Amino acid sequence: MNTESELLYGCIRESRCRLCQFDLQKGDSVIAFAFRDERHLSYFTFDTYDYRDTVLHVNFHICRAGCRFGDFVTPIFHKSCYEFIGKFGPVTTSLLAATEYSFQPSSYEKQQRLRRLKGTLCETLPKTLPLPPEIITMIADLLVHSYAAIITQTQTLQDGSAAESVVDLNDNIYAPHKYFDGVRYIQSLSNSGLETELVLKANEKGTVRRITVAEDHLGIRQVHNDRDTTYDNEETIHNAWWRDISRSDGIASIRTRTDGVKLRDIMETSQSNTFSGGSEAGPFSCVRWAHPKHPAEILDLDAGNCPQRFPSSLRMCYFDCNGPRTIGYSVATDGLKVSSIHAHRQDDDVSFYVDSGADWIYMPVEGGEYLTEIGVRYHQRKPLAILFTTNRGRRTLFGASSTTTLKFITVHKPSRKGSRIWFNAWDSVQERRLKYMAFEDGPLVERLPPSLLTPPVADLPHTQYNEPWFFSSCSLKDIVGVTVCRDTSLSHQPILGILLLHKGGHKTSLGRFRFDQAIKQVQVEECCCLHIGSRRTDEGFPYVADVTVYPQSECLSSIVLHSGDVLEWYFSNRHCIVRKAAGDN
Structure with a gap:
């Protein structure tokens, strides 16, 4: 003791x-x-x-x-x-x-x-x-x-202890399978096939240069090689991540590790003698991808180059940029870092919101509108925010606002025809933020001059807390409807953001708009005014309480906006302030 x-x-x-x-x-x-x-x-x-x-x-x-x-x-x-x-x-x-x-x-x-x-x-x-x-x-x-x-x-209870073994690719490879927690896993790999399933044929059709592994957080579920004619790299497995083990001059054998119940790791035998289980840097083969078809290089946003070694825990997610069914993009940020990116479709599953640990900012796009440029804002060589620009001049800052001109480095110019853009899962790197990106046609090689974003406001609200402030604004000209996003999980149920619909189908988003909390739509007639009422929490922090087309008597303060007025929306972690732009009557 x-x-x-x-x-x-x-x-x-x-x-x-x-x-x-x-x-x-x-x-x-x-x-x-x-x-x-x-x-x-x-x-x-x-x-x-x-x-x-x-x-x-x-x-x-x-x-x-x-x-x-x-x-x-x-x-x-x-x-x-x-x-x-x-x-x-x-x-x-x-x-x-x-x-x-x-x-x-x-x-x-x-x-x-x-x-x-x-x-x-x-x-x-x-x-x-x-x-x-x-x-x-x-x-x-x-x-x-x-x-x-x-x-x-x-x-x-009935399984053995953890073990490592070497498997020869010049011979057939067999595997027993086991269901664990309702999911089918490979138990082990070997060159003997007694009462087991053939999973990899001998390399009789030529040298094996790549092995593809499908796995999740508990083990390996499938294994394929580049000589497997039955395998389609467009095939996916629900909730699985993919990684490639490759060698240009061929792979003769692989080493495997089990946890006593199921297969946990595979590596090419020429790699280090021990399996990596921590945050140590590893080769490209340690990177897990959300789809078996993925780019061949990764851009390190911090260093501005494509490294050869990566965190062994790195997982790469993706969003489909400029897809035919894309209606907008959401980015998770706390003002100091970016956590996640999502492309929206009409039939969206909104479960993605819960895993970011940050606020979501939404940017709608319309028919014929597409992203032309993705920029990154840096501070001390670390990306703080990203900027999306469309062919129609729409520019959305996903990050904290500033009263000084911001410089953005262009990292990608997406194809108008659509492409898949990859980014690291925020919790798969030690920094817990956006650090890596990858693109189907590779990152920009030429060094472009910085893109400038003129400060939208002369001054941001002043508070005693040193916290990032976000800003967005739009004209209410020709507005016909407002969709309200309200957080019902909090006792005061604040409105986090709104999505405005204008004549002709044009849409703009203010504040923190989320589709999983979009619970109310306000119809705005041509002659109507928009009334936005605010209150304060028990701690004295302001928040938006309601958005209606009639006067609000229960709110501590309210603003009345007419068609053509410009609405400004400021928010931080604790505050939310709305204003009618100076000069509007």
Whole structure:
């Protein structure tokens, strides 16, 4: 047992229960291994702050990979899940290895898993409990954590320990498969095919120069080589990421690693002797892509070049630029960095909003309008904001505004016919921001003069907080409708942004407009005025409370706008201020 002078620090890398695999919430009763295993357990209430066990003299803290302050990394569990599973067996090293994430799945994937588990329970429970469906649903909600935990333990009890092996590509390669957590994975690869499936044919048709791997956060789901005539690189697997292992003079063999339950990693045998599991730089083959067909080089926005080595956790997402069904673009930013980019279509799935951790700014585009230029604004060699320019002169700044002229470096001129533009997942790099981009036709080689953005306002609102301010404005000429975006999750339910529709179909967006919170449309007649009312929160911060075509008596302040007036919309993390542009009557 440690003394106070020998205080140890335990790193909790993932704030999720390693048994049920659900995220921990503040206030949950949890258990952590005090010294890497079950011999000493620490019980506490989960929070984002450090917790010190004064009996075992261990200080637990939430951290990320690369933390240098911990003496050991420990798993964490719901107290209820741990005690329930303890009735059936111990938490094994095989279970911990099988549930270790290679990277964080999206919130959408987590919700899918929750719905899948609840759906299975709702199908199974009526076989033993003849109860009404609404009661069965309530029971499923109560049992889903325990159900997920027992499935995890059951699926790892009969398997072996982690292992590495070398597989010869000059011979056929076979693989058994296993369903884990409802998803089909490859268990292992070998050159013997007893009661297993042939996954890679021998390279009898020539030298294998590329192997394509489809994987997710828990393991490898498919493997193909460039000689596989049945494989189409336009094929995708739901929620899978793709990476290529390539060698110009051919790949003779590969090394594989399993976690005892399923295949976790593959590399070409000439690479380093150890599998990379952290944030160390790796070759292009370590990059995971959201589609099997992707560019051959990546632009480092910080350095302004195409490097040869990348973070081993790097994942590249994409948006379809200038697509035939594109109606607009949204970019996530907190004013100091960009997190994500999304191209909208009419049939959009709005689940993408939840994973950015930042505010979304929307830029609509119309029929015949397309992006002509993508610019990046830098500060101390780091990208702070991006600027989209269209063929019709529309320019949208996705980032904080300024009272001085801003300079943007053009990084790409998209094709009018449409192209796929790639960017890193914000949580796949240590900086947790936009750092890498890739383009189907490659980045711009020539150095273009900076693009200038004239300051839209002479002054931004002054507050005692040093926070980024965003600005947008538009004329209300020929306005026929307003779609209001309201955040109903907050007690005061502020309006975050609006989307204005003008005669002829022209659209403009102000503030933080999101389609998942667009809950009200206001029709504006030709002779009507637009009334925008504001209030203050309990802390005294202003916000937009309502947008109507009639006077508002309940708001602390309001502005009245007529057709032709210019509406200015300012917002920061705490404030939202609307004004009629100076000089308008």
